Amino acid sequence: MIQHLKHGHKDILIVGTAHVSKESTDLVKATIEEEKPDTVCVELCDSRFQSIRHKNRWQDMNITKVIKEKKTFLLLSNLLLASFQKRIADKLDIQPGAEMIQAIDSADAIEANIILADRDIRITLSRIWRVTGLWDKLKIIFQLALSMGNVDEITEEDIEKMKQEDMLQSLLSEVEKSLPVLREILIDERDRYLAQKIKTSPGEKIVAVVGAGHVPGILKYWEKEIDTRALEEIPPKGKLTGVLKWLLPTLILALLLFGFFYGGRGTGTDMLTWWVMANGILAGLGATLALAHPLTILSAVLAAPLTSLNPLIAAGWVSGLVEAFASRPKVRDMERLPKDILTIKGFWKNKLTRILLVVVFTNLGSTIGTLVAIPLMLKLL
Numbered sequence: 001m002i003q004h005l006k007h008g009h010k011d012i013l014i015v016g017t018a019h020v021s022k023e024s025t026d027l028v029k030a031t032i033e034e035e036k037p038d039t040v041c042v043e044l045c046d047s048r049f050q051s052i053r054h055k056n057r058w059q060d061m062n063i064t065k066v067i068k069e070k071k072t073f074l075l076l077s078n079l080l081l082a083s084f085q086k087r088i089a090d091k092l093d094i095q096p097g098a099e100m101i102q103a104i105d106s107a108d109a110i111e112a113n114i115i116l117a118d119r120d121i122r123i124t125l126s127r128i129w130r131v132t133g134l135w136d137k138l139k140i141i142f143q144l145a146l147s148m149g150n151v152d153e154i155t156e157e158d159i160e161k162m163k164q165e166d167m168l169q170s171l172l173s174e175v176e177k178s179l180p181v182l183r184e185i186l187i188d189e190r191d192r193y194l195a196q197k198i199k200t201s202p203g204e205k206i207v208a209v210v211g212a213g214h215v216p217g218i219l220k221y222w223e224k225e226i227d228t229r230a231l232e233e234i235p236p237k238g239k240l241t242g243v244l245k246w247l248l249p250t251l252i253l254a255l256l257l258f259g260f261f262y263g264g265r266g267t268g269t270d271m272l273t274w275w276v277m278a279n280g281i282l283a284g285l286g287a288t289l290a291l292a293h294p295l296t297i298l299s300a301v302l303a304a305p306l307t308s309l310n311p312l313i314a315a316g317w318v319s320g321l322v323e324a325f326a327s328r329p330k331v332r333d334m335e336r337l338p339k340d341i342l343t344i345k346g347f348w349k350n351k352l353t354r355i356l357l358v359v360v361f362t363n364l365g366s367t368i369g370t371l372v373a374i375p376l377m378l379k380l381l
Contacts, residue, residue, distance in 0.1 A: 001212055002031065005222060007199040013037070014198070014219075016212035017099045024099040028209050032106035038203025040107035042100045043194065043210040045120040049104075063329065063355055067320045072359040073137060074125050079353065083341040103209040117197040117208065119190055123232055127185050130235045138364070189231050191217025196226035245311040248370075252309060255377055263381055271377040278373035279304040279366055283315045286365025290357040291348050292319065293326035304366040316363035323358045327351045 001016035015031055017024035032040060042049075066075050107114045129137065195218045198208045210218065256275070260268030283304030287297045299322040304315040329351040340346030340353065347353045 001215060003215060003219065007222075010199065010204055010206060012198065012206045012208065014215060015207060015209045016215040017209060018212055022098070025102045028099050028102045029106050032103065032110065032112075032207055035205065035207055036110050037112055037205040037207040039113040039115055039201045039206045040103055041115040041117040041198045041201050041206060041208040042103045043118045043214065044097070044100050044116050045118045046116055048097070048118070048121055049116055063352055064321060064324050067317055067324070067355075067359060070317075072316070072320065072356050073129060074122060076353075076356045076360060077125055077140065078121065079341050079356075086342060099209060103207075113202055115197065115201045117194050117201070117210075119193045119231060123234065124185060124190065126234050127189075128182065131181055131185070187213070188217060190214065192221045192224075192226045193228055193231050194218055195221040195224075196228050249309045249311060252370075252374070255374075259377070259380065267380050270380050274376045274380075275373045276305040278376065279308050279315075279369035282365040282369035282372065283319075283362050284365070286361035286363070287319050287358055290354060290361040292323050292354070292358045295326045296323040296358060300362045300365070304362070304369060308366055308370050314363050315366040316359035316361075319362040320355055320359035323355045327354070329355070
């Protein structure tokens with residue numbers, strides 16, 4: 001699929017590719033060699049480009065920094081996406097991002113400018129995370145986790161559909177039905193971003209290599225001026241979210257105080273016991289399901305009742321840091337990461353990904369513990 005467009009004095013060819021098609025790689029190579037453009041734009045951001053070109057980038061990962069910066073969900077989502085792409089590519093005997101690599105190699109061969117025209121995937125995921133609640137986040141993770149199933153179950157019809165869609169959109173198609181904002185962020189925003197980056201790239205002749213699923217959107221927004229900086233901003237947390245973050249712990253503390261002062265020492269003690277047990281046990285169970293170190297499980301049990309009352313700290317962050325200290329990922333864990341993320345067993349076996357699972361599962365257990373504890377405490381009044 002090739003679209004011939006104009007922007008001022010610029011002559012621009014949009015090459016729509018199928019991310020899981022060998023034919024697309026040949027089309028990209030032939031187009032660039034024939035047109036000899038001044039600039040080649042590719043539907044990659046710098047982080048995705050680095051992941052394709054530098055397979056050992058995982059060795060530079062600082063897992064404790066990821067936890068402290070509250071990016072566990074984002075990294076886990078990225079790894080699940082990378083796993084899906086790699087297994088599809090292996091099934092079809094193609095290299096992940098082969099058509100983009102070919103575009104860059106062909107551009108290098110003719111000494112053309114190379115523009116990474118897509119928005120950083122970390123910004124895309126962060127924008128999704130910011131506008132979704134905990135339940136929607138869990139649905140996204142669950143949908144990504146389903147991709148860990150056997151790729152042999154994927155039909156030819158599924159593969160044909162993937163050729164016309166963005167890979168991340170294909171993965172989250174079921175969640176998108178109940179969460180329309182996903183399409184806005186995953187596809188529409190990136191269509192606008194790509195259109196603006198392509199038409200403002202240097203040179204009089206430009207070849208842009210993008211997924212076929214983005215071509216209609218690029219054409220739709222071609223004549224419009226887009227503020228790409230606005231699309232790179234992470235939306236601030238809503239005021240209601242900030243209020244609730246402090247309101248719930250305040251109400252729980254008030255409930256405990258009410259139990260002690262008006263229900264008597266016995267009632268207050270029973271309420272406190274239910275709070276500690278529900279939070280601690282379920283957070284510990286979450287860490288256990290992630291196959292955490294015994295010290296990590298203990299830290300989850302002890303931390304959850306306290307962190308649930310502190311909006312600035314999560315039980316999963318505590319248990320994740322303890323797991324990072326207790327299990328101490330080694331160089332071989334980093335070296336094996338690209339292979340281990342291809343299977344569910346590998347996710348649990350690799351010490352790096354296990355730490356991420358510890359954070360997610362502990363936080364989930366603690367959240368459920370809070371929801372369980374509140375009605376139990378109210379029954380004692």
